[in-house]
Structure formats: C-alpha cells, structure tokens
Amino acid sequence: MLIATVMRIRSGYGSIGVPTRVSSGSLGTSALGYGGDLDQNATVSTDLPLVARRAELALLTGAIETARRGQGDAVLLTGEAGVGKTRLLIETQREAERRGVLVLKGRAVESGGAYRPLVDAFARASAPFAQETELAAVRPILARVLPGWISDHDVLAPMADPAAVLAEALILLLRAMSADGAVLLIDDVHWADDDTVSVLSYLADSLDQLPLALIMTARSEPLLPEPQERLSAAPSIRQLRLSRLQAPEVADALRAQEFPGLAPETVAQLVAAVDGLPLILDEFVRQLRENPANAIDMKHTTLAAAVQKRLRSLPPDARVVLDAMSVLGDTDSELLTVLTELDDAKLSTAIHHAVSSTLLVSAATPLGVMWRHPLMRDAVRDLLLPLEQQTLARRAADHLVNRTTEPTEGQLRQAAEMYELAGYPDLAARQLIRGARAAVRSAALGVAEHHLAAAHALTGTLPDAALEVLIERIDTLTLAGRAADGYHSGIAALQNLRGGDAPAPRLLVATTRAAYSAGLRAEAAPLLARLEQVAEPTDSDLMVLRADAAWAYRKSEAIQLGQLAAARALDEGRFELACEALLVAGTAAQRRDIDLAARILHQALALSEAHQLSIWQVQALAELGVVDLATDSDPARGYQARERATAAGMLGTVAVIDTQIGAVTAFREGFLAAYPIYLRADGQARQLQLTGPYAVTRAHLALCVLFADDQPLPGRTRPAAPSEFDDLIAEALAAGRKSGRAPWARSLYGLRAWLHGDNSTAIRLFDEGMRNVQDEWHLIPWWGVGAVLRVVAGTDLEEAFGPPVLIGHHANWAARGYGTAVWELRKGRSPSGSIAEADHLVRHTPVHRHMLRTTIAPVVYQAGMKSVAEGWLREADAFCSAAGERALQRLVRRTLASVGAKVPKGSTSAVPPHLARLGITAREAEILRLVNAGLSNADISHRLFISTRTVESHVSSMLQKTDLTTREQLPSASTAED
Numbered sequence: 001m002l003i004a005t006v007m008r009i010r011s012g013y014g015s016i017g018v019p020t021r022v023s024s025g026s027l028g029t030s031a032l033g034y035g036g037d038l039d040q041n042a043t044v045s046t047d048l049p050l051v052a053r054r055a056e057l058a059l060l061t062g063a064i065e066t067a068r069r070g071q072g073d074a075v076l077l078t079g080e081a082g083v084g085k086t087r088l089l090i091e092t093q094r095e096a097e098r099r100g101v102l103v104l105k106g107r108a109v110e111s112g113g114a115y116r117p118l119v120d121a122f123a124r125a126s127a128p129f130a131q132e133t134e135l136a137a138v139r140p141i142l143a144r145v146l147p148g149w150i151s152d153h154d155v156l157a158p159m160a161d162p163a164a165v166l167a168e169a170l171i172l173l174l175r176a177m178s179a180d181g182a183v184l185l186i187d188d189v190h191w192a193d194d195d196t197v198s199v200l201s202y203l204a205d206s207l208d209q210l211p212l213a214l215i216m217t218a219r220s221e222p223l224l225p226e227p228q229e230r231l232s233a234a235p236s237i238r239q240l241r242l243s244r245l246q247a248p249e250v251a252d253a254l255r256a257q258e259f260p261g262l263a264p265e266t267v268a269q270l271v272a273a274v275d276g277l278p279l280i281l282d283e284f285v286r287q288l289r290e291n292p293a294n295a296i297d298m299k300h301t302t303l304a305a306a307v308q309k310r311l312r313s314l315p316p317d318a319r320v321v322l323d324a325m326s327v328l329g330d331t332d333s334e335l336l337t338v339l340t341e342l343d344d345a346k347l348s349t350a351i352h353h354a355v356s357s358t359l360l361v362s363a364a365t366p367l368g369v370m371w372r373h374p375l376m377r378d379a380v381r382d383l384l385l386p387l388e389q390q391t392l393a394r395r396a397a398d399h400l401v402n403r404t405t406e407p408t409e410g411q412l413r414q415a416a417e418m419y420e421l422a423g424y425p426d427l428a429a430r431q432l433i434r435g436a437r438a439a440v441r442s443a444a445l446g447v448a449e450h451h452l453a454a455a456h457a458l459t460g461t462l463p464d465a466a467l468e469v470l471i472e473r474i475d476t477l478t479l480a481g482r483a484a485d486g487y488h489s490g491i492a493a494l495q496n497l498r499g500g501d502a503p504a505p506r507l508l509v510a511t512t513r514a515a516y517s518a519g520l521r522a523e524a525a526p527l528l529a530r531l532e533q534v535a536e537p538t539d540s541d542l543m544v545l546r547a548d549a550a551w552a553y554r555k556s557e558a559i560q561l562g563q564l565a566a567a568r569a570l571d572e573g574r575f576e577l578a579c580e581a582l583l584v585a586g587t588a589a590q591r592r593d594i595d596l597a598a599r600i601l602h603q604a605l606a607l608s609e610a611h612q613l614s615i616w617q618v619q620a621l622a623e624l625g626v627v628d629l630a631t632d633s634d635p636a637r638g639y640q641a642r643e644r645a646t647a648a649g650m651l652g653t654v655a656v657i658d659t660q661i662g663a664v665t666a667f668r669e670g671f672l673a674a675y676p677i678y679l680r681a682d683g684q685a686r687q688l689q690l691t692g693p694y695a696v697t698r699a700h701l702a703l704c705v706l707f708a709d710d711q712p713l714p715g716r717t718r719p720a721a722p723s724e725f726d727d728l729i730a731e732a733l734a735a736g737r738k739s740g741r742a743p744w745a746r747s748l749y750g751l752r753a754w755l756h757g758d759n760s761t762a763i764r765l766f767d768e769g770m771r772n773v774q775d776e777w778h779l780i781p782w783w784g785v786g787a788v789l790r791v792v793a794g795t796d797l798e799e800a801f802g803p804p805v806l807i808g809h810h811a812n813w814a815a816r817g818y819g820t821a822v823w824e825l826r827k828g829r830s831p832s833g834s835i836a837e838a839d840h841l842v843r844h845t846p847v848h849r850h851m852l853r854t855t856i857a858p859v860v861y862q863a864g865m866k867s868v869a870e871g872w873l874r875e876a877d878a879f880c881s882a883a884g885e886r887a888l889q890r891l892v893r894r895t896l897a898s899v900g901a902k903v904p905k906g907s908t909s910a911v912p913p914h915l916a917r918l919g920i921t922a923r924e925a926e927i928l929r930l931v932n933a934g935l936s937n938a939d940i941s942h943r944l945f946i947s948t949r950t951v952e953s954h955v956s957s958m959l960q961k962t963d964l965t966t967r968e969q970l971p972s973a974s975t976a977e978d
Contacts, residue, residue: 050087050091052245052246052249053084053087053088053091053242056077056088056240056242057088057091057092057095059075059238059240060075060088060091060092060095060213060215060240061092061095063075063183063213063215064092064095064096064099064101064181064183064213065099066213067101067181067182067183067211067212067213068099068101068180068181068211069181069211070181070211071207071208071211072206072207072208072209072210072211072212072213072214073207073212073213073214073238074203074204074207074213074214074215074216074234074236074237074238075213075214075215075216075237075238075239075240076189076216076217076218076231076232076237076238076239076240077089077215077216077217077218077240077242078217078218078219078220078232078239078240078241078242079219079220079241079242079243080219080220080221080244080277081219081221081279081373081374081375082277082278082279082280082303082373082375083242083243083244083277083278083279084242084278084279085187085217085218085242086187086217087278088217088242089185089187089215089217092183092185092215093105093183093185096183096213101178101180101181101182101183101213102125102177102178102180102181102182102183103182103183103185104121104122104125104182104183104184104185105120105121105185105186105187106118106119106120106121106122106184106185106186106187107120107186107187107188108186108187108188108189108190108191108192108193108196109188109191109329109330110191110329110330110417113193113408113409113410113411113413113447114145114193114195114196114409114410114439114444114447115145115166115193115195115196115199115444116192116193116196116410117186117187117189117192117196118145118166118170118196118199119145119146119147120364121184121185121186122146122170122173123146123147125177126142126146126149126173126177129173129176129177130142130149132176134172134176135172135173135176136646137172137646138168138169138172138173140646140647141165141166141169141651142166142169142170142173144166145166163195163198163199163201163202163446164202164687164688164689165651165688166199167198167199167202167203167206168202168651168687170199170203171203171206171210174210174212175210180211181211181212181213182211182212182213183212183213183215184203184212184213184214184215185215185216186200186214186215186216186217187216187217188217188218188219188374189216189217189218189228189231190218190219190228192228193444193446193447193450194446194447194449194450195444195446195447197228197230197231198446200214200216200231201230201231201234201237204231204234204236204237205234205236207236214237216231218231218232220241243276244275244276244277245274245276245277245278245281246276247271247272247276250270250271250274250276250281251267251268251271253281254267254270254271254281254284254285255267257285257288259288262288269301270284270301273301273302279303279373279375280303283303283306284301286358287306303375303376303379304379304382307359307376307379307380308379308383310357310358310359311357311359311380311383313357314353314354314357315350315353317340317342317346317347317349317350317353318350318351318353318354318357320340320342320350321336321340321342321347321350321351321354322354322359322360322380323380323384323388323392324336324339324340324392324396325360325371325377325380326377326378326380326381326384327381327384327389327392327393327396327418327421328392328396328414328418329377329414330365330366330370330414331366331367332366332367333347333366333367335396335399335400336367338395338396338399339392339395339396339399351367351368351369354369355369358372359371359372359376359380360372389421390421390422390423391422393417393418393419393421393422394418394419394422394424396414396415396418397415397416397418397419397422397424397427397431400412400414400415400418400431401415401431401434407434407438408438409435409438409439409444409447412431412432412434412435412438413431413432413435413451415428415431416428416429416431416432416435416451416454419431420458425458425459426458426459428455428458429454429455429456429458429459429466430455432451432452432454432455432458433451433452433455433466433469435447435451436448436449436451436452436455436466436469436473437468437469437472439451440469440472440473440476448469448473449473449489452466452469452470452473456496464504467493467504467506467507468506470489470490470493470507471504471506471507471509471510473486473489474486474487474489474490474507474510474511474514475510475513477489477514478510478513478514478517478518479615482689482690483513483514483515483517483518484514484518484520484691486510486511486514486517486518487511487514487515487518487520487523490507490510490511490514491511493507493511494507494508494511505531505534505535505539505541506541508527508530508531508534509531509541509542509545511527512524512527512528512531512545513544513545513548515527516545516548516549516551518739519692519739519740519741521549521552524545524548524549525549528545528546528549531545538568540565540568540569540572540574540577540581541577543561543564543565543568543581544562544565544569544577544580544581544584546561546565547561547562547565547581547584547585547588548584550588551584551587551588555588555589555591555592556588556592558584558585558588559585559588559589559592559596559600560585561584561585562581562582562583562584562585562586562588562600563581563582563585563600565577565578565581565584566578566579566581566582566585566603569581570607575607575608575611575613576613576616578607579604579607579608579613579616579619579620580616582600582601582603582604582607582620583601583604583616583619583620583623585600586600586601586604586620586623587623587626590623590626590627590630594627594630594631597623597627598624598627601620601623601624601627602620602624604616604619604620604623605617605620605621605624608620614644615650617644618641618644618645618650618653619653621637621640621641621644622638622641622645622653622656622657622660624637624641625637625638625640625641625657625660626660629660629663629664629809630808630809630810631810632810632844633663633664633667633668633810633811633844633845633848634664634844635660635661635664635665635668638657638660638661638664639661641653641657642654642657642658642661645657651684651688652684652685652688652690652693654684655681655684655685655688655690655693655697656681656693656696658677658678658680658681658684659678659681659693659696659697659700661677662674662677662678662681662700663700663781665677666700666703666704666847667781667811667845667846667847667848668844668845668846668847669883670707670847670879670880670883670884670885671703671704671706671707671708671847671885672704672707672708672711672713672714672883672884672885673883674700674704675701675704675708675713675714676714676715678697678700678701678704679701679715681693681697682694682697682698682700682701685697691735691738691739691741692735692736692739692740692741692742693741694735695731695732695733695734695735695736695738695739695741695742695745696732696741696742698728698729698731698732698735698742698745699728699729699732699742699744699745699748701728702724702725702728702729702732702745702748703748703751705720705724705725705728706725706748706751706752706755706887707755707885707886707887707888708720708884708885708886708887709886709887709890710886711884711885711886725748725752729745729746729748729749732745733745733746744769744770744780745769746765746768746769747765747766747768747769747770747780747782747783747786748769749765749769750762750763750764750765750766750767750768750769750786751766751782751785753765754785754786754789754855754891755887755888755890755891757891757894759789759792759793760793762786762789763786763789763790763793766783766785766786766789767786770783770786780808780809780812781809781811781812781848782811782851783808783809783812783815784809784811784812784813784814784815784816784852785815785851785852785855787800787801787812787815787816787819788800788815788818788819788822788852788855788856789855791819791822791823792822792855792856792858792859797816797819797820797823800819801815801816801819810841810842810845811841811842811845811848811852813838813841814838814839814841814842814848814849814852815838815852816838817834817835817837817838817841818834818835818838818852818853818855818856819856820834820838821834821835821838821856821860822856822859825859825860825863831860831865838852846879846913847883847885847888850872850875850876850879850880850888850892851888853872853873853876854872854873854876854888854891854892854895857869857872857873857895857899858895858898858899860872861899862899866899869899870896870899870901870919871917871918871919872917873892873895873896873901874896874904874916874917874918874919875913875914875916875917876888876889876892876913877889877892877893877896877904877916878911878912878913878915878916878917879913879916880892882912882913911925912925912973914971915928915971915973918961918962918971919961920958920961923954924954924957924958925973926944927940927944927951927954927955927958928958928970928971928973929973930943930944931955931967931970932970932972932973937951937952937955955967955970958970
C-alpha cells in the first residue's frame with residue numbers, strides 16, 4: 001500500500017522522500033530491516049548551506065504565511081534536472097513545520113497511476129477524518145481514491161467532472177484537517193497524470209477562499225507535457241524558474257565546508273565540473289566527506305562517473321538490486337524479490353548497502369527507499385545492455401499482470417511500459433486497455449482516455465477490448481452529465497475505424513445514447529439510422545433509442561416505445577436497460593398523463609431497488625420528485641432522492657434535485673427562502689460544467705432577484721441592481737442554447753411586466769416566451785398567471801388554457817380554477833365552487849395562491865365580492881411582508897389601491913396572513929395573542945400599559961371582523977386555518 005507522507009512538527013522526515021535522519025522503525029523501512037543503522041552518508045547532505053536561493057525561499061515562505069492568514073497561494077518551481085527544486089521543497093517544508101502548519105507531501109512518479117501524488121499526500125493524514133459527519137457528503141468521492149475510506153454505497157455513480165468533484169472534496173477535507181491553513185507539496189509534477197494535474201489546477205483556482213500554500217515542482221526540460229504546460233500558464237499559479245548557480249556561489253559553498261587541504265586550484269576545477277548544478281555540488285561534498293584526506297579523484301567529476309565509482313564499491317547483490325530498480329522505477333519488495341531472486345534477508349542487506357552508498361535514500365515509498373535523484377537512476381540504467389533491460393522488463397511485466405490480486409491501474413500502466421520496453425507492443429496495448437477500464441471505475445477519465453490513445457498508437461487499431469473500454473467511458477460520461485463529451489469521444493472512435501470496418505453496434509449505441517442525452521438530436525438522427533442498418537428491429541438497445549428519438553415531439557409514441565423496450569430488456573435480464581427505458585417512458589408521460597407517469601416511474605423504482613441499482617434508484621426517485629412537485633409541490637421525495645444521490649457521489653444529480661427543491665421552497669416559503677438553495681445548485685452546476693442545469697439555475701436566480709426587488713437577498717448587504725435580472729436571463733438563454741434547457745427563461749420577462757402592473761405587455765411577453773417551449777410549458781408553474789391574465793383581459797377560457805387533457809402543474813390547474821371563477825362571474829354565476837377548488841390546489845403553496853388571487857381580485861371586487869377580494873389582498877400583503885417578497889407586495893398594494901381599499905403602510909409582518917385576511921391590525925394581533933393565553937382585559941391592559949377601555953375596544957373590533965360573539969371563539973393568533 002502507498003505510504004502517505006504527511007507530518008506536522010515531528011522529527012524524522014525532513015524532505016520529499018528524503019529523511020533528515022532515519023531512525024529505527026521509520027515508515028517503509030522496518031519491514032525489510034534497513035531502517036535503523038544507516039551510516040551518516042545515508043542521509044542527504046541537507047546541512048550544506050542553501051546556496052543562492054534565499055530570495056526563492058523567501059517567496060515560498062511568504063506563501064506559507066499567506067495560508068496562515070487564511071488565504072491561499074500557488075507556486076510552481078521549474079528548472080532542469082539537478083538544479084535544486086526538491087532541495088527548495090525540503091527547506092519550505094521545514095519552514096512550515098517551524099510555524100506549526102500542517103504539511104502534506106506527495107510525489108509523482110513514472111507509471112505511478114491515477115491520482116498517485118494526491119494519494120501519497122492525503123491517504124495517511126486523512127484516515128482519522130474518514131468518519132467525520134461533515135465529510136459524509138464527500139465520502140463517496142474520497143473513497144474512490146484514498147485507501148481506507150469506505151463509501152456508504154458499494155456502487156458509486158459516475159462523477160460529472162471528476163477533477164472538479166475530487167478537488168471540492170479535498171477542499172472540504174483540508175478544512176476539516178486544519179482550519180488554520182496547510183501546505184501541500186507536490187514534487188515532480190511533470191510525471192503526474194492528467195487527472196491529477198486537473199485537480200491541482202482546480203485547487204489553485206480556489207485559493208481565494210482556501211488557506212492553502214500549494215507548492216509544486218516540475219522539470220522544464222524537455223518541454224512539459226501539455227496538461228502540465230497549462231498548469232504552468234495558469235494565472236492563479238506563480239511560476240518560479242530556477243537557474244544554475246553562478247561560479248562564485250559554488251566556490252563559496254565549497255569553502256564554507258572548511259575542508260582542510262583543499263587547494264584553490266582544486267576548488268576551481270570543482271567549480272568548473274559542477275557547472276552550476278546543485279546536484280553535482282552535493283555529490284562532490286559527499287565525496288570529500290567520505291575521504292578522510294578530503295581528496296577527490298578529478299577523473300570522476302561527472303555524475304555518471306561518480307555513480308560508476310559508487311557502483312564498484314558495492315557487493316554483487318546490491319548491484320543486482322540497483323540494476324532492477326533502474327529499469328522498474330517505482331517498485332515494491334514483492335516485485336523486486338521476483339526480479340532479483342533474493343530472499344528477504346539478502347534483499348534487505350542489499351538495499352542497506354545501496355542506501356549506504358547514497359545512491360538510494362530512505363523514503364516513504366512502497367519499498368521504503370528511492371533514488372537520491374532520478375539522474376542517478378538514469379546513469380545506472382544506461383550501463384545495462386538493451387537485452388538486459390528487455391529481459392528484466394519482460395519478467396517484471398509478466399509478474400505485474402499475473403498477480404493473485406487484481407492489478408491496480410498504476411501497476412497495469414507500469415506493466416504496459418515494461419512490455420513496450422521489452423519489445424511486445426500488443427501485450428503493452430492489452431495492459432493499457434485494462435488500465436483504462438480501471439481508470440474509468442475510479443473516475444480518472446482523463447487517464448482512461450490517455451491509455452486508450454496510447455494503446456491505439458502502439459497497435460494502429462482499436463481492438464475489441466479497447467472498444468469495450470471506450471464504450472464504458474462514453475456510458476460513464478453520459479451518466480455523469482457530460483453526455484456531449486461522451487458523444488464527441490464516440491464520434492472520434494467511429495471516424496478512426498478503418499474504411500472496411502463496420503461500426504461496432506455497441507459503440508453506435510453508446511454514442512447515439514450520449515447524443516440524445518446531450519440534447520444533440522440532429523446529430524443523433526443519422527447515428528440512429530446507421531444503427532438501424534446493423535441491428536435487429538427487436539434489439540432492446542435500439543428500441544430504447546427509438547423511444548428517445550420520439551421523446552421530444554411524439555410523447556405518446558415515446559411512452560409506448562419505452563414500455564415495450566422495458567419489457568424486452570426484462571425478458572433479456574438487462575435490468576439497467578429496463579430502468580432506462582422506463583425512465584424515458586415516465587418522463588414523456590409527465591407531459592401527457594401525470595398519473596401514468598407516476599405508475600411507470602414507481603415501476604422503475606421498484607425494479608432498481610429489487611436489483612440494487614443505486615444509480616437508477618436515484619434517477620427514479622428524482623423523477624418521482626418532479627411528479628410530486630407538479631401535483632402538490634411536496635418536497636419529501638426530492639429530499640430522499642438528494643440524500644441517496646449524495647451518498648452515491650452523484651453531485652450533478654444533486655445539483656438538479658436542489659433546483660427542484662428550490663422551486664418547491666420558492667412557492668411554499670418565498671423566493672428569498674429559496675435563494676440559498678438555488679445558489680448552491682448554481683455553484684455545483686458551474687463547478688461541474690453542467691451547462692443544462694446551469695441554464696436552469698441562472699433562470700431561477702433571476703426569479704429570486706425579480707421577486708426580492710429592493711430587498712437584499714440572503715447573504716447580501718445591498719439589493720440586486722435591476723440589470724442583474726437581465727444579465728441572469730441572458731446567461732440562462734446562452735447556456736440553454738448550448739444544452740437545449742430552460743427555453744422558458746424568456747417568459748420571465750412577462751412575469752416582470754406583470755409585477756410592474758403592465759398586463760398587456762405581460763401577456764405578449766408570456767406568449768413570446770412560451771412559443772418555443774412546445775407542450776412542456778404546462779409544467780411551468782407561472783404559466784397559469786399568463787393564462788389568467790388573458791381571461792381577465794377578455795379571452796375565452798378554453799382559448800386561454802387549451803384542452804384540459806394536457807395535464808400540468810397543480811398551480812396551473814389552480815389558475816384554470818380561478819380563471820373559471822372569472823368566467824362564472826361574467827356569466828352571473830356563483831364562483832364559490834371554482835374558487836374553493838383552486839384554493840385547495842394551492843393550499844400548500846401560498847406564493848402561487850397570492851399571485852393568482854391578486855390577478856383576479858379586481859374582477860372579484862367589482863363583481864360585488866368586496867370582502868373576499870380585500871381579504872385575499874390583505875392576506876397576501878401580510879405574507880409578502882413576512883417573507884420579504886417586495887415585488888409581489890408592491891403589486892398587491894397597487895391592486896388594493898386600484899379597488900379603493902385602504903393600503904397598509906410599512907410592514908405588516910406582525911400580522912399572520914390568516915388574520916390579515918380578516919383585516920386584523922398588528923395591535924389587535926398582539927392583544928389576540930394575550931387573549932388566546934387566557935388573560936383578562938385588566939391583565940392585558942396592565943401588560944401592555946394601555947387602558948382597559950382600549951383593550952375592550954380592540955376585542956370588540958376583532959369580534960366584529962370575525963363575525964363571532966365571544967372572545968373564546970376568536971381564532972388563534974399563531975396557527976393559520978386551512
């Protein structure tokens with residue numbers, strides 16, 4: 001197991017993989033017995049004064065201080081091999097430890113596998129926090145990459161953007177581990193995998209709110225790989241380039257060691273040989289210390305010659321071990337035993353001698369040691385003949401792939417490199433494909449893509465096994481909410497097929513499914529046509545995709561095809577596909593028959609639960625939450641779906657569910673109460689780069705801005721500027737054009753016109769905004785306001801609402817009821833039944849109720865039902881005052897003024913809405929609370945410092961307003977009546 005390199009202030013490890021002094025039982029060494037009695041030379045000569053790097057160290061120390069102050073900073077140290085990058089990292093660590101700052105250390109290695117540096121840095125340090133309650137939401141994400149972390153769910157869902165999700169999880173983990181700041185040191189980033197680089201980049205971009213000093217090193221020669229080049233160019237990361245030392249600086253460092261007998265001409269020769277590289281300087285200092293006479297062989301003034309000299313002093317077993325390690329790179333004792341054929345005792349002794357030679361140093365690695373510098377490994381490997389390297393590589397690769405336990409992605413990647421070195425490209429490609437599959441399962445999608453590309457480069461083709469992994473990757477991206485990426489990946493693979501090759505049906509299926517999921521219906525159509533040419537008509541995958549094709553414009557057909565596809569998939573035992581088919585049918589039915597939708601979705605939920613399909617359980621629950629939202633704005637199922645989605649790591653789905661919960665909250669409690677929920681969903685959608693959900697959250701945030709008016713939104717000190725509403729709508733429409741989501745956002749201009757009292761403009765804008773939404777508009781809960789406005793303006797009821805068979809949101813059914821009441825009043829009929837039915841439909845959503853009642857209140861008032869209309873408006877005013885709904889309250893008060901009723905001044909939040917409806921004032925409500933408590937008039941007058949006659953007057957007024965005869969009959973001041 002990887003040994004994490006984390007420490008606070010303690011003795012022992014003083015550098016990235018290089019201990020200042022190795023004591024008995026040090027991490028990673030005691031198992032083989034070479035951890036206790038190392039020579040002085042077994043440690044890096046870090047007591048050599050730091051040469052000419054004071055300015056650079058001051059900059060890195062400043063980053064530590066920035067983290068201690070609660071902010072963040074990121075620095076990338078670059079330079080050629082041997083220029084002193086790791087040494088500066090050692091000094092930075094020491095400075096952090098002196099200040100008591102948490103230090104996390106990781107190192108990238110060749111063939112290290114996905115997220116290797118992050119596992120190094122976090123695994124051991126994070127173990128005590130694995131059961132922390134505040135980390136429950138991110139435990140599934142961390143369980144993918146950190147040993148010892150266990151998820152509540154065995155099956156974890158694909159992550160929308162693995163780098164962003166993992167980075168967010170690590171941010172929460174860092175805050176739990178140390179609220180006072182931390183230092184994250186990552187060495188040799190040039191060897192890091194693409195996904196690790198993406199996480200580091202995300203962390204760097206988040207440092208404005210994270211107290212972390214992120215300090216990395218990378219070789220600048222040869223040129224950095226593209227991902228690391230992007231890291232070095234990131235504006236949030238400062239790049240610090242280390243150049244070679246100047247000759248006087250090297251000379252001063254040698255003289256500072258006070259070696260007796262070191263002649264000036266020898267110093268001059270050494271300065272020329274060092275050539276400004278601290279690594280060479282370090283080697284010369286070692287040689288001088290090892291020689292009692294402080295003499296040095298000037299024939300061995302190159303690093304390669306110095307390495308050869310040290311090799312000659314080693315026993316044969318140590319030389320065998322070093323030869324094997326030079327080919328393998330990062331390794332463990334099991335693999336080294338196989339290659340060297342040494343038993344544990346001999347292997348331990350050999351490694352002890354290698355450490356004593358200073359070619360190896362003790363380190364927190366699987367083997368417990370590492371090369372003092374990668375250039376030394378290169379020097380040893382260059383001494384081996386090609387045939388020797390190939391023989392060692394083939395034996396290592398065979399062992400890695402034939403282990404009794406399943407190889408890790410990193411081991412498979414190493415095996416591929418060994419097979420390639422040994423001259424077996426087909427075997428190398430096979431292991432890369434296996435590694436790609438392992439990477440997909442650990443959400444390292446960038447690593448998976450890299451492995452597949454490498455396999456293709458080795459063989460020039462995509463074998464069946466590679467296609468299977470590619471299909472798995474496309475399906476993962478689709479489920480994770482990145483269907484467009486999955487589609488483009490599939491298209492690239494289809495284009496890479498050789499001219500005579502027929503497209504693999506499963507690749508066509510995955511690519512077509514991704515296209516439909518991404519809303520790319522025009523692009524999906526020709527893919528579906530190609531699939532129909534190679535698949536049987538009764539193929540269950542084809543049947544599901546046909547249902548997908550019908551979903552947009554032919555809902556009834558989509559329902560029928562989805563149910564048939566589900567039945568076919570069940571017969572074949574393909575339960576996940578059956579759930580997918582049922583969800584296609586169920587979501588189509590949401591636009592046609594809400595009861596049928598509920599039955600189909602319940603069937604999908606039962607099937608997913610019976611077969612423990614966690615991802616599909618969440619999807620079915622989320623869609624049933626949409627049904628509940630449409631029928632009664634009940635959030636219970638949404639919260640249940642959110643809890644399961646969080647446990648499964650489905651953060652993209654969580655963002656969608658949060659938007660639904662926000663919609664329920666907005667109409668139950670008000671838009672100010674919903675704003676923090678929408679804001680959370682918006683942040684998740686943006687971080688995960690989910691364009692569709694982001695379009696929706698932007699539109700909902702615009703609603704919050706609109707209804708808050710001049711009231712500051714939660715977390716703000718000032719009201720939003722009027723232009724913010726327009727900006728949010730523009731952003732929603734722009735994101736919607738890319739994703740096909742939120743076409744209804746334009747209708748919010750109609751809501752704004754209505755709230756401002758311009759009904760004719762509102763009707764026009766409602767109609768324009770809904771024009772491109774097709775039959776989905778019946779599920780939008782404010783569509784009914786526009787329809788009622790049309791009825792009030794004189795439009796026929798049926799024309800305004802359309803046929804009642806088009807089932808929609810319960811608020812729109814309520815709107816139809818209130819519209820019917822207007823029509824009945826004009827016909828001279830009693831509207832009581834229609835009003836009662838409409839009131840019942842929006843009994844749990846007061847915002848809906850007050851919006852719709854306010855719209856028809858003038859008609860009701862003018863028809864002679866003055867007390868009813870005025871009561872509605874006063875109840876609405878009290879609710880708006882309490883909930884902070886300033887825009888709606890302004891409309892309510894304008895409506896009160898328009899009918900000639902008395903308009904309240906200031907806030908009426910002290911009066912509950914059910915009392916405001918009766919015309920009870922704030923003072924009367926205060927007295928009513930004391931009456932409810934059983935106090936007499938005299939007690940109340942004493943309590944409130946008013947006369948008994950005044951109390952009697954208020955009680956009499958309340959009896960008159962409520963049409964009651966005794967004070968005992970007066971309503972509760974705190975409990976609203978249904």
